[in-house]
Amino acid sequence: MWNEEQLENLIKSLLQEIMPQKRYTVSVEWGRGKSLRHTIQMGKRNFLLVRLSPLMAQAPENVVKALAVLLLAKIFRFKADSVFRKVYNAYVDEHIMPQMPAVTHRVSSRYSPKGNYFNLEEIFDELNSRYFNARLPKPVLGWSLRPAYTRLGFYDRKRNLLVISQIFDHKKTPREIVEYLMYHEMLHIYIPVQQGRGQRRLVHTAEFKRLEQQFPNYEKIEKWIKRKRHRL
Ligand SMILES: [Zn+2]
Numbered sequence: 001m002w003n004e005e006q007l008e009n010l011i012k013s014l015l016q017e018i019m020p021q022k023r024y025t026v027s028v029e030w031g032r033g034k035s036l037r038h039t040i041q042m043g044k045r046n047f048l049l050v051r052l053s054p055l056m057a058q059a060p061e062n063v064v065k066a067l068a069v070l071l072l073a074k075i076f077r078f079k080a081d082s083v084f085r086k087v088y089n090a091y092v093d094e095h096i097m098p099q100m101p102a103v104t105h106r107v108s109s110r111y112s113p114k115g116n117y118f119n120l121e122e123i124f125d126e127l128n129s130r131y132f133n134a135r136l137p138k139p140v141l142g143w144s145l146r147p148a149y150t151r152l153g154f155y156d157r158k159r160n161l162l163v164i165s166q167i168f169d170h171k172k173t174p175r176e177i178v179e180y181l182m183y184h185e186m187l188h189i190y191i192p193v194q195q196g197r198g199q200r201r202l203v204h205t206a207e208f209k210r211l212e213q214q215f216p217n218y219e220k221i222e223k224w225i226k227r228k229r230h231r232l
Contacts, residue, residue: 001057002064004028010061011050011068018072022046030054035110036096036145040071048075055096063091074170089146111142111161115169118178124162127183136189143169149229153181155188162189167232180221187211 007028015024024046031037031051039051050071056064066084073080113120120141128134139160144153148165155162162185168178191208204212212218 004030007052007064010065014065014068014072018076024048026050028052035112036092037112038067038071039116040075041116042075059091063087110145111140111163113141115143115166117169117171117173118175120164120182123179123182127179127186131183132186132190136186139189152225153185155185167229170232172232176217177221177224180215183215184212
């Protein structure tokens with residue numbers, strides 16, 4: 001069981017390895033709730049605030065270290081060795097996900113619309129009035145629980161859940177990118193799924209694509225997503 005001071009020391013020693021020339025004040029807190037979400041923020045005077053999910057409290061040192069490296073990579077924008085992601089994911093898959101099914105129906109407690117840089121709730125409301133006469137019902141909104149580079153977002157009608165990949169909650173992401181991803185998922189709420197030939201369900205219908213392409217800067221945004229998302 002980790003206490004906050006042990007975590008602070010671990011992060012401080014990692015920082016000293018990664019950027020020996022700078023001094024940081026590190027504060028670690030346990031997040032609230034049962035979601036598997038960790039955040040890292042840089043405040044004034046090199047003050048680094050790290051919030052870890054309490055689900056990590058029992059994790060072994062190499063896992064917590066891997067997670068810390070991933071968080072530092074995110075804020076200091078360096079590419080962490082892929083082994084850290086593997087170590088972290090393996091632990092999550094083996095020790096955390098199996099405990100999750102008991103709470104899967106309580107979708108809202110696991111997903112949060114508030115990111116470090118963008119609030120999905122705000123963006124949904126803005127787009128809803130701009131493009132849908134404020135008539136779309138608001139689903140549960142949240143950043144994905146894990147970084148996803150291929151499934152950039154989804155709308156799950158059964159769970160009434162709209163999720164955007166957390167990789168876009170990033171300083172380098174222009175707001176219009178997040179708006180566009182949200183708009184795409186909102187079109188899924190707006191346009192019902194059609195039955196295609198045989199078993200195939202037609203999700204992105206011609207009508208869907210037509211509306212999608214009406215989004216301002218559509219082509220520029222698509223290009224940005226294709227080229228830049230791997231650098232987030
Ligand atoms: Zn889609």
